[in-house]
Amino acid sequence: MTDTAAPPDAVSVDKVIIRFAGDSGDGMQLTGDRFTSASALFGNDLATLPEYPAEIRAPAGSLAGVSAFQVQVSDHDIMTPGDAPDVLVAMNPAALKSDLHMLVPGGTLIVNADAFDERNLVKAGYETNPLDGSDLDGYMLITAPMTSLTKEVCKDLGVKPRDAERSKNFFALGLVSWMYSRPTEPTMEWIDTKFAGRDLIIAANKAAYRAGHAFGETAEIGHQRVVVPAAPQQPGTYTNINGNTALAWGLVAAGELSGLPVFLGSYPITPATDILHELSKHKSFGVTTFQAEDEIAAVGSALGASYGGYLGVTTTSGPGVALKSETISLAVSLELPLVIVDIQRGGPSTGLPTKTEAADLLMAMYGRHGEAPLPVVAACTPADCFDVAIEAARIALTYHTPVILLSDGYLANGSEPWRLPEVDSLAPIPVEFATEFNHTNADGEPEYWPFLRDENLVRPLAPPGTPGLMHRIGGIEKQDGSGNVSYDTENHGHMVAVRAERISQIEVPDVEVIGHPEADVLVVGWGSTWGAITGGVRRVVNAGHKVAQVHLTHLNPFPKNLGEVLARHKTVLVPEMNLGQLAKMIRAEYLVDAQAIGKVTGQPFTAGEIEQVTLGALDD
Amino acid sequence: MTDALNVATTDVGEAPETSRSDWQSDQEVRWCPGCGDYSVLTAIQLLLPELGVRRENTVFISGIGCAARFPYYMDTYGVHTIHGRSPAFATGLAMARPDLDIWVIGGDGDMLSIGGNHLIHALRRNINLNILLINNQIYGLTKGQYSPTSETGKVTKSSPMGATPRPFNPVSVALGAEASFVARTHDMDRKHMQETFRRAYLHDGAAFVEVYQNCNVFNDGAFGAITKKDARDDMLIDLIHGEPIRFGTEGERGVARREGGVQIVDLADVGEDAILVHDELLTDPSTAFSLSRLAEGPHTPTPIGVFRACKRDEYGRAVADQIANVTASRGKGDLSALLRSLPTWEV
Numbered sequence: 024m025t026d027t028a029a030p031p032d033a034v035s036v037d038k039v040i041i042r043f044a045g046d047s048g049d050g051m052q053l054t055g056d057r058f059t060s061a062s063a064l065f066g067n068d069l070a071t072l073p074e075y076p077a078e079i080r081a082p083a084g085s086l087a088g089v090s091a092f093q094v095q096v097s098d099h100d101i102m103t104p105g106d107a108p109d110v111l112v113a114m115n116p117a118a119l120k121s122d123l124h125m126l127v128p129g130g131t132l133i134v135n136a137d138a139f140d141e142r143n144l145v146k147a148g149y150e151t152n153p154l155d156g157s158d159l160d161g162y163m164l165i166t167a168p169m170t171s172l173t174k175e176v177c178k179d180l181g182v183k184p185r186d187a188e189r190s191k192n193f194f195a196l197g198l199v200s201w202m203y204s205r206p207t208e209p210t211m212e213w214i215d216t217k218f219a220g221r222d223l224i225i226a227a228n229k230a231a232y233r234a235g236h237a238f239g240e241t242a243e244i245g246h247q248r249v250v251v252p253a254a255p256q257q258p259g260t261y262t263n264i265n266g267n268t269a270l271a272w273g274l275v276a277a278g279e280l281s282g283l284p285v286f287l288g289s290y291p292i293t294p295a296t297d298i299l300h301e302l303s304k305h306k307s308f309g310v311t312t313f314q315a316e317d318e319i320a321a322v323g324s325a326l327g328a329s330y331g332g333y334l335g336v337t338t339t340s341g342p343g344v345a346l347k348s349e350t351i352s353l354a355v356s357l358e359l360p361l362v363i364v365d366i367q368r369g370g371p372s373t374g375l376p377t378k379t380e381a382a383d384l385l386m387a388m389y390g391r392h393g394e395a396p397l398p399v400v401a402a403c404t405p406a407d408c409f410d411v412a413i414e415a416a417r418i419a420l421t422y423h424t425p426v427i428l429l430s431d432g433y434l435a436n437g438s439e440p441w442r443l444p445e446v447d448s449l450a451p452i453p454v455e456f457a458t459e460f461n462h463t464n465a466d467g468e469p470e471y472w473p474f475l476r477d478e479n480l481v482r483p484l485a486p487p488g489t490p491g492l493m494h495r496i497g498g499i500e501k502q503d504g505s506g507n508v509s510y511d512t513e514n515h516g517h518m519v520a521v522r523a524e525r526i527s528q529i530e531v532p533d534v535e536v537i538g539h540p541e542a543d544v545l546v547v548g549w550g551s552t553w554g555a556i557t558g559g560v561r562r563v564v565n566a567g568h569k570v571a572q573v574h575l576t577h578l579n580p581f582p583k584n585l586g587e588v589l590a591r592h593k594t595v596l597v598p599e600m601n602l603g604q605l606a607k608m609i610r611a612e613y614l615v616d617a618q619a620i621g622k623v624t625g626q627p628f629t630a631g632e633i634e635q636v637t638l639g640a641l642d643d
Numbered sequence: 644m645t646d647a648l649n650v651a652t653t654d655v656g657e658a659p660e661t662s663r664s665d666w667q668s669d670q671e672v673r674w675c676p677g678c679g680d681y682s683v684l685t686a687i688q689l690l691l692p693e694l695g696v697r698r699e700n701t702v703f704i705s706g707i708g709c710a711a712r713f714p715y716y717m718d719t720y721g722v723h724t725i726h727g728r729s730p731a732f733a734t735g736l737a738m739a740r741p742d743l744d745i746w747v748i749g750g751d752g753d754m755l756s757i758g759g760n761h762l763i764h765a766l767r768r769n770i771n772l773n774i775l776l777i778n779n780q781i782y783g784l785t786k787g788q789y790s791p792t793s794e795t796g797k798v799t800k801s802s803p804m805g806a807t808p809r810p811f812n813p814v815s816v817a818l819g820a821e822a823s824f825v826a827r828t829h830d831m832d833r834k835h836m837q838e839t840f841r842r843a844y845l846h847d848g849a850a851f852v853e854v855y856q857n858c859n860v861f862n863d864g865a866f867g868a869i870t871k872k873d874a875r876d877d878m879l880i881d882l883i884h885g886e887p888i889r890f891g892t893e894g895e896r897g898v899a900r901r902e903g904g905v906q907i908v909d910l911a912d913v914g915e916d917a918i919l920v921h922d923e924l925l926t927d928p929s930t931a932f933s934l935s936r937l938a939e940g941p942h943t944p945t946p947i948g949v950f951r952a953c954k955r956d957e958y959g960r961a962v963a964d965q966i967a968n969v970t971a972s973r974g975k976g977d978l979s980a981l982l983r984s985l986p987t988w989e990v
Contacts, residue, residue: 060986063986063988064986064988066988257990258989258990259989259990260983260987260988260989261988261989262982262983262985262986262987262988263986264985268985272981272982275976275978275981279976279978284739286735286739288735305981306965306966306970307966307970307974308975308978308981309970309976310966311738311962311963311966313735313738313962315731315734315764316761316764317760319728319731319761320728320730320731320760320761320764323724323728323732323734323735324731324732324734324735326735327704327731327732327733327735327736327739328736328738329735330732330735331736331740333739335735349725349728350725353725443982443983443987444982446978446979486740487699487701487702487720487740488699488700488740488742488743490699492699493698493699493719493720494720494721495668495714495715495720495721495722495723496721497715497721497723498723498724498725499723507670508670
């Protein structure tokens, strides 16, 4: 922790939600990310929501080009990036137009006045300049000529005005950092590292940050300086982590824990690509990354590597899973370990590539030809992606099956402080390959039967190169035991049943009921809704109501106690970022009248929304 | 590299001697009687003992189609995957396990239609695979539809008025993808097959071999005009590295350069010195490509043998070298250090 002493004049608040919005070329993601990192180092709890357009460069100044980053920082344990921002930083008219409605009444509005020229106003659809009229009277408006002040401080540095303009996001960062008493040093150090070798850019960014900071200090902006004190946290070493990085590290860890080299076959797709980027850096762990010619080759190569004795992994988003489905079925038939990671996004088709959704659950469960069951797990927070990646690999390597891991765009890009685990505390994943014959034929000769199962119905694996155990496997139905091609209809019925049974009996931990175990209302969640559900349920409980909550990491098979838990509650609510896919599974499996609470607007649930539906259910 | 997977690093010394029967699995071979695939299988099973390789280090990977049943008949490791995807599966296996000899076998529909993308990218990358494309110019397993190598006008069940598209020339496709080894052979000449497969095995990188194969049920005699014993001298142009490209019973015809390519000439017209000397080592694929365009189809004089065998970096080794170099310079990865590689703070 650095620089935690609050300035003496600052008022203390328990939390603040800040939204940085601007043109996609304005560097809002970077600004938000820096504010977040400084807050993390300060010791706050936090949660973030980066939102950016699908276009790499939408027309400058347009509504389509608005890029935003919302972060909630608090002095206590929080689950979400917050319902409505207390502070909106609008770098141009388009950002103001698109995001003003989110700001709480009376909230702080910081605008770059220089950007409110005729051209930008027209592009954003304003007939008159909103800074001039009375439209913004309900907010605490702080206007700063960020562009011109930035150019001014950069002039003496020898930075060209055009280049200087690019640093205006650091002005905004400096101003907001002053207002919220964020430490300066981590950002200065970061600028030095990030732009190493480009001295003029370093100088410009630092000057802009300091100018913003000074603007807060000297201009009479009418805003009280605020501090959000550090949150009480369990002792330990923390880092600020996003979901895709955590997931990539979880895969590296799974390789270390199993003693198998990791092979990633992947094809670039938003919002999963960062996992490919991250794993490509970690060759010193023996990680092989393969950017395949397409999604099908990505999973095909991963399965080939798994057959060769590696931990085969493929990472993608919904459209990619659709393309991979035939190979995933092959993996089901071959009974080979494989981890398929689906970072869900808005669909169908190209849908909303940069927005979040969780509507691939039924595809993960059933989106294959034939009876092709496989385990499905889902991460619930950015840091949880680390644990769930290890869990997916554990199931794949223990039960010799493909496993689908579901994350989503919100977890992938969102970040939170993560108390780092001690590596020694992570459970090893034992892997044992066959090295000896396991059967005797009619002539009394020893042989190897690739489908001779153990008590968990798991077949042995003998990677090529194992002397004596040469055998053939394939997608054609095989005789249980010998593995020879079999068109026998009875055997096929048996194999279908065995493949179903061996997945259904995989050991997964029981669900834990949070809240009141006998409450009338139970809220069931999966995936990234965890934060909003936990936050919303907590508010309802704090208001004196009885509510229970369970969260599912394992979606197939379900935890063994789930049926009994569901039966204890009169009303079962299932909020999910789809039209009711888990609700459908629960209704089918347990004959429980689970009520789907869907949200498919490309945005995660807020705790407030969950609070409202829960209170509504209590009234019924 | 790893504790659990130690088969790749076991030093087991020289391979034991084997015979043809060692490579035959106990499964009944179930191609139609008279199918050209039998002779391909025989050629492979006769070749492997000569190569002095280990059965456990040999893997056959296939997709879907008649030829794709191949792995079941080999007493080696083998995977019968799905339609078109064998090069993808094999690429992952080859990258993971450079110690293995991997053969990829499939037909013209499997590798040039549904799996065309994987084939060209495997060739482009130059991953260490021996790829045998068994071309019979027809879909056999689905009982007779035109394939991407069927001639224009071909009458099949799915083209009763004649197929309208132009066919692929597989050797041209492979050369277009800049494959480092490209060859053609045919199922009527076991010795030629065996020698061509041997060359493919010895090649470092992706080796592509087109095998003209007769489907005696759905496309009988597709290559008869050039592969029948009495036609071969006049219709097959044997490419031999370092030798003038000549054919005909008396060697009376040959291949010579023309503007923009090559052409078939009579020696009597141009003289011996005008005949092109075959050079399979050329890094520029243009001449090899021109040779692949000499025949309009398997009914005019057609080159067989090795079109191109040049040296290029093998992909799997290049990837493995990066891993080894990074590990050597940075040391083996430390998970605890990785988790602490972003800014951290203590509470």
